[in-house]
Amino acid sequence: MEKVIGIDLGTFNSCVAVVEGGTPVVIANRGGYKVTPSMVAVTEAGKRLVGHIAKRQAVTNAENTVYAAKRLIGRKFDSAQVKQAMATCPYRIVEGPHGDCRIQLRDKPYSVAEISAMILQEMKMIAEDYLGHEVSKAVVTVPAYFNDGQRQATKDAGTIAGLDVIRIINEPTAAALAYGFGKNIDRTVAVYDLGGGTFDISILEISSSGVFKVISTAGDTFLGGEDFDQRIIDWLVQGFQDEHGIDLRQDRMALQRLKDAAEKAKCELSAVNETEVNLPFIISSARNEALHLQRVLTRAQLEDLTEDLVQRTVQICEMTLDEAGLEKDEIEDVVLVGGMTRMPAVQRAVSGFFEREPTKGVHPDEVVALGASIQAAALVDDSPEMDMVLLDVTPHTLGIMVVGGYFEELIAQNTTVPTSRTKPFTTVRDNQTAVKILVLQGESRRAEDNELLGEFVLTGLRRAPAGEVTIDVTFEINADGIVSVHARDVETGKEQSITVTATSGLTQDEIDDMMTDAQDYAVARRADEVAEGAKQQAQTLIAEIEKLFPEVEAVVAGSDFGRDAIEKARTVVERARSLMERNDAAGLREQIEALARTQRMFKGVVGKTA
């Protein structure tokens, strides 16, 4: 059975998991970390960096390091969210050829899907390294509020990365899936997700029959762990300024170190009551003296610095419950998702608001990826234990524009899909023979504030006074989330329809080209890894041989016996060095055998005389 991986493509961190022997497991990356920063950078030399390595240079190479690309995926360049990102991101966001947004890294504009594809490709490679074979299918999670365009763009990102995204599922659904997997429970749960850059709260119903249904979801796309880090940075910077009169924010290297140290201190304070931030040689003074930063931060201080941020999440929880028409006591369990939920102050706020302790059974960083992997396994595994139904809801209200520029709702937000609804409308002018149907998505009463999904015209209406011709408009969403809209003249039976095809803002040709680039990158990267492995192997062998040279020389000293072997060994070592210098990977791989033989021979000689 083919392995299908589950990927939590997060705003700030991503995670990949797979079900093995009926148990979902998170796969660690090369560095041993189970989460990988969703960051991509291009260095001055044009090299692509993804993950931790990109994060470690994010401040010093800020203009060419992309983070939180997820906030931009599937959005139009002129949208409010993109404008907000442009005001806060250090990298350049430019307009794409189809009104989409692109990110300029060095001299090349990249589509947002392409950037996300680089992260997905990294996750794919992590999984392949672990599984030992190629992976071609995945289930990817997205926030519950993502619209069709954003979901399609995420799918396109998967395609570019060489992954067939067989299902897109909502993050809270995935979290609930991991939480409820194998438990056979009927519960209403709240999923409180405070990640690196976003906050989401979702209410779900889980049934013992394996049905997971999102009732309501809300959040703040600009509230997360980095805001907490920023408070610590500000505190450190202010303290240093008071002591030395130097603003560390003016120096990128200092700022990068502060950012790393702030995140580390924040994490440590979830487990201990105080921590020391120690940054030697943080900056040089005007007199060229190296200055050090050393301060103790307590948990109480951190909680004081970030109290308002925690309170904001509580307010959003309150609003979401109101919208769902639920009381706090109707929530039977609270699932915590995201690294920030390890903070004791956050846990206290959540338990205080929901008046119950959050569940401890799931790992906040891994739970979404684990849920995605469970869904992935369920899609390819027919066994009864993997039998489950995920009922997603429409993330936004769907409707049409009516006279006066107003938005008329047909399918309400958070309606479970698949669904269908028909509503009658009438003409507004005498002898009106045609009607234009504008299909919109959004929550505003004004049509222009919502997103236009498509439009079509129904012609050939009977000439009659205003209000006498009735047109039935039907919205239908199938299990795959595809929206189709029909308009029918009730009297004549004339009909016109449209299927709303979500677009990511990329053409098929563009996607194909990006796929080729991604494949080339993957091939080159694998070749580099092989070459690097050969280099390290050669270096180890050379070091061992050189260590043995004096002993071998001592053994053969005073006789000619073995002198030529020593000379040959030197030649082998020199040749390997020369191949390494020339980056001749193929030659080096061949030379490794000669090095290994030499090493064995030397060990044998020394071993016999020992």
Add this chain to the structure above:
Amino acid sequence: MDERDGHRGKNRPARSGSTIQGMPSPAKPPASSSSTTETPTTGDVGKHEGEGDTAKAEAAKSDRASSEPSLSLEWAPDSRITMDFTGPPLELPDELEADEPRRPSEAAPLTLDLDELDEDEGALGLVQQTRKSHSALDLVAEMAERYALDDFTGALRISELVLGRDPDHPDARRIAGESRRRLEHLYTSRLGGLARIPSIALPDADLRWLGLDHRAGFILSRVDGQNTIDELVDISGMPKLEALKTLVELLDVGAIRLA
């Protein structure tokens, strides 16, 4: 760290023309206490400190001193410099040979009356705009000399100065590029290759006693025992050469070790 690639001790040719006979030249008292006891002889005029002229050159100067006007410097006990001209009086030859190089004291004095110049000819402007300054010309020679001596750090520094004035200077571009390449190679060799993985070799408390600057401190903060040198160069945000040089410095002071 020795940035001259192991050639610091190499003999460099004495600069010709640094000893100027017969004309006043800026001079300064010897810097070291031992040299204050020396009594300069006639003919040492304008000799640059520490240049070590050869005995042959000294003898030649001595010969000339008897027939040519020269300036004598004497180190007075009260630390003041006294100057006086010795030798035969100045005389102008009857006829000047146009192509023969002359010392300034031998040549007819030139006078330039700016008011006599026709402004339309633009003579002054032409000289100002196109002629390279003497210092620039000297820099190019110095750059080439340093490069020839394998002093790539010096050659690179001077080539950057020259490129600052003339970004398209072909020799400076070539020497800058080549020096960078040679230095990168040198530092990479010192580090044992870009695939090596550095790790911190000293406890935090001891690191503070090292005389590092904040740039070295930054690179040190990126060393985590996992990133290779190549990756550290990528994440340093510094030019590759500077990052490698800093890593070599850290290795030399014992702050890092390589695996």
